[in-house]
Amino acid sequence: MTPAPDAAAKPPKRSKPSVRERFDALRNLKPFLGQIWATSRPLTLATLSLRLVRALLPVVMLYVGKLIIDEALRLVGLGAGLSSMREWWDSGLLTPLLWLLAIEFGLAVLSDVLGRLVSLFDQLLSELFTNATSVRLMEHAATLDLEDFEDSELQDRLDRARRQTMGRMTLMSQLFGQAQDTVTIIAFAAGLVLYAPWLILLLAVALVPAFLGEAHFNALNYSLNFSWTPERRELEYIRQTGASVETAKEVKIFGLHGFLIGRFRELSQKFYLANRSLAIRRAGWGSVLTALGTLGYYVAYAYIAWRTVRGEFTIGDLTFLAGSFRRLRQLLEGLLVGFSQVAGQALYLDDLFSFFEIEPEITSPAAPRPFPSPVREGFVFEGVGFRYPGAERWAVRNLSFTLQAGEVLALVGENGAGKTTLVKLLARLYDPDEGRILLDGHDLRDYDLDVLRQNIGVIFQDFVRYHLTAAENIAVGQIEARHDRQRIVEAARRSLADEVIAKLPKGYDQVIGKRFKNGVDLSGGEWQKVAIARAYMRDAQLLILDEPTAALDARSEFEVFQRFKELSAGKTAVLISHRFSSVRMADRILVLEQGQLEAQGTHEELLAQRGRYAELFELQASGYR
Known part of the structure; x- marks a missing residue:
């Protein structure tokens, strides 16, 4: 306000x-x-x-x-x-x-x-x-x-x-x-x-x-x-x-x-x-x-x-x-x-x-390149820097790393480290102010914007709670398939939302949320499982979960992420979480600090480096002792 x-x-x-x-x-x-x-x-x-x-x-x-x-x-x-x-x-x-x-x-x-x-x-x-x-x-x-x-x-x-x-x-x-x-x-x-x-x-x-x-x-x-x-x-x-x-x-x-x-x-x-x-x-x-x-x-x-x-x-x-x-x-x-x-x-x-008369700055090129299907090499960040309009501080800067095709990458870092900004850049919600992002060797700007986003499934922490039926809430992940009930049910099963929906009076046809008459509200964790189902509904080549499980306890989040890794086998995925018990399952972990890449490696490699990752891991582990 x-x-x-x-x-x-x-x-x-x-x-x-x-x-x-x-x-x-x-x-x-x-x-x-x-x-x-x-x-x-x-x-x-x-x-x-x-x-x-x-x-x-x-x-x-x-x-x-x-x-x-x-x-x-x-x-x-x-x-x-x-x-x-x-x-x-x-x-x-x-x-x-x-x-x-x-x-x-x-x-x-x-x-x-x-x-x-x-x-x-x-x-x-x-x-x-x-x-x-x-x-x-x-x-x-x-x-x-x-x-x-x-x-x-x-x-x-x-x-x-x-x-x-x-x-x-x-x-x-x-x-x-x-x-x-x-x-x-x-x-x-x-x-x-x-x-x-x-x-x-x-x-x-x-x-x-x-x-x-x-x-x-x-x-x-x-x-x-x-x-x-x-x-x-x-x-x-x-x-x-x-x-x-x-x-x-x-x-x-x-x-x-x-x-x-x-x-x-x-x-x-x-x-x-x-x-x-x-x-x-x-x-x-x-x-x-x-x-x-x-x-x-x-x-x-x-x-x-x-x-x-x-x-x-x-x-x-x-x-x-x-x-x-x-x-x-x-x-x-x-x-x-x-x-x-x-x-x-x-x-x-x-x-x-x-x-x-307002014109967008982020648009598709006049002659876009065909989008790779499947993605073969992955995404490459080359000296990427970005700061939000009107801000003096860079949100991310000098980011250079590779997200390989089929890899599960985890991002960790304290609040404001640039994790969500990195995700927005991947989805071309913003374009870098410095450097470039490549997909299979070509700048993201060379691809059709709508096709790019159709191949990326993102669930943010502040996901939208649509006051629609449970089926429609899941279908927004691929709205063109909203009449495909089998696909919706399968997406719910993958995210464990099927257990939530089974308890609703009208099942998948139940309006969720209390804005309208006869609507049934869900707990924060139940809403999150429904939201995660949208990522499975999309069946995109790149799946991104940006702290969407914050309302779940540690065990439930681990189960969701473990299931996510198993079911997204062969897909490229990015996980963001503050819980190290969840991100340790990733193939590789990037540690961000004040918008810059501080370290990267597996969970064991980062612990062995005794750097910030190990420090944060020990701090969090001590809270469970």
């Missing part, structure tokens, strides 16, 4: 985006709309077509309303001597009025139906787009380097991108809605131009201040959300830590609830106060600037009323013009404010599209 900010400290701020930056962000709308079109062309065409029809209905309905008023007033002058409904009906004078009322009723029903269909299509398109974007996000994340995921800045970018997969669909509806409103505005404006063209200019001038104010506060809101991304990730982490099955035991034992709740309250209060300050200023200035638009409307309304009094407009004209001006004002205000919001949301799209 990142440390809580000091009470007086403020999160790092991103300066408010300039006008140019906001307009530049509009370039994101083209690929955004392109993705929507690619998601479902039929739905996109359907919603746009319906919106086009719906855009013209307000003008038509308002004009029909004008005709109804004018017709009603005409009938008032013709209705002398007609008192009962029957007399009116028989006279035939009501027919035009009834037709107009029927037309308006039909238009109202049509508008409602079209509105519901547009909402339906928008909802369906939104879900499809969200799902498609989420898939694309996961696919792209899968191509990135491990280094990227260990970078806190990229974690912030990933968090912002993940939120955009869910949060930007309002932008789709807004863009389509603005296109619909634009058509309606053109239709209303055409009617007003015929009567008083200068009213359009008055309306535009009155609405500009509200538009500029909205644009200003949208930019401030984006800046606030951007600068608070690390704190928001911390809030989510604290929320998860304070209420999850994975942390419940320690939280209860150590009484951490008060600490976590206090930390959450402190940080969330700061975020709330920052948001509240911006919201209050936005509401205050928004009210003032919107009042200018209202003033412009009533100036125009008074002008239209005056010309009606003078007899230049009919009562129907007054109704039509006043209604047109009111709707036009609302639509223009919405369009200008909406444009500002679109520009603001386009800034958020930068978070999504900029994530997709």
Whole structure:
């Protein structure tokens, strides 16, 4: 967890985006709309077509309303001597009025139906787009380097991108809605131009201040959300830590609830106060600037009323013009404010599209070498050095040794000696900064990355506990074979996980872990046996166990490693363990110290050298006496 900010400290701020930056962000709308079109062309065409029809209905309905008023007033002058409904009906004078009322009723029903269909299509398109974007996000994340995921800045970018997969669909509806409103505005404006063209200019001038104010506060809101991304990730982490099955035991034992709740309250209060300050200023200035638009409307309304009094407009004209001006004002205000919001949301799209622009550094060559099957010579480290990004200390350096094909190699050393780093380099999760690693005489970089990893099975100490069925937990070692139950059962037998699974209520079909209903949790040692089964499931040429048996007692670990050596006969294997009783079964042992190779040999040879290995072995052996 990142440390809580000091009470007086403020999160790092991103300066408010300039006008140019906001307009530049509009370039994101083209690929955004392109993705929507690619998601479902039929739905996109359907919603746009319906919106086009719906855009013209307000003008038509308002004009029909004008005709109804004018017709009603005409009938008032013709209705002398007609008192009962029957007399009116028989006279035939009501027919035009009834037709107009029927037309308006039909238009109202049509508008409602079209509105519901547009909402339906928008909802369906939104879900499809969200799902498609989420898939694309996961696919792209899968191509990135491990280094990227260990970078806190990229974690912030990933968090912002993940939120955009869910949060930007309002932008789709807004863009389509603005296109619909634009058509309606053109239709209303055409009617007003015929009567008083200068009213359009008055309306535009009155609405500009509200538009500029909205644009200003949208930019401030984006800046606030951007600068608070690390704190928001911390809030989510604290929320998860304070209420999850994975942390419940320690939280209860150590009484951490008060600490976590206090930390959450402190940080969330700061975020709330920052948001509240911006919201209050936005509401205050928004009210003032919107009042200018209202003033412009009533100036125009008074002008239209005056010309009606003078007899230049009919009562129907007054109704039509006043209604047109009111709707036009609302639509223009919405369009200008909406444009500002679109520009603001386009800034958020930068978070999504900029994530997709991140390119991995560890990739396959354009023309990879065929992967050796079987591996004949093995792996050779030639002067390999590596340090993690941003670190001053080398994790490993000047490493030169050979891992021969079919050999079982053990790595020992104290914490931080470079054992796990060496494994990551073998699997090309990282590339060396110095030297190179050869496989059968060729640099690892010459081979296809996916094929290389398909031939390497690694189980780390911090293996993932998937909240899936027992069979699926094993099958992740070779997910393409997840339907091969016989292979899964055999992998479980090899790792001794079959004994664990036999006790489960539903056997291999039992969901393990307590995240979901009816899930059954396992002990740490039982989880480890399931995880080790993944290595057997993979049936790779190089098998690596990186301290995956830490939760097992010494005897159980010895049995697992002994079984591993027997069952992996003919394969190349790497074992990492702190227990010397287990590593002594390896064909050769490498002793690492501060990232460098200090000694190598068999268990007996290293004991005879009376070096660090012998010292550590004696220290551990004395603990069992």
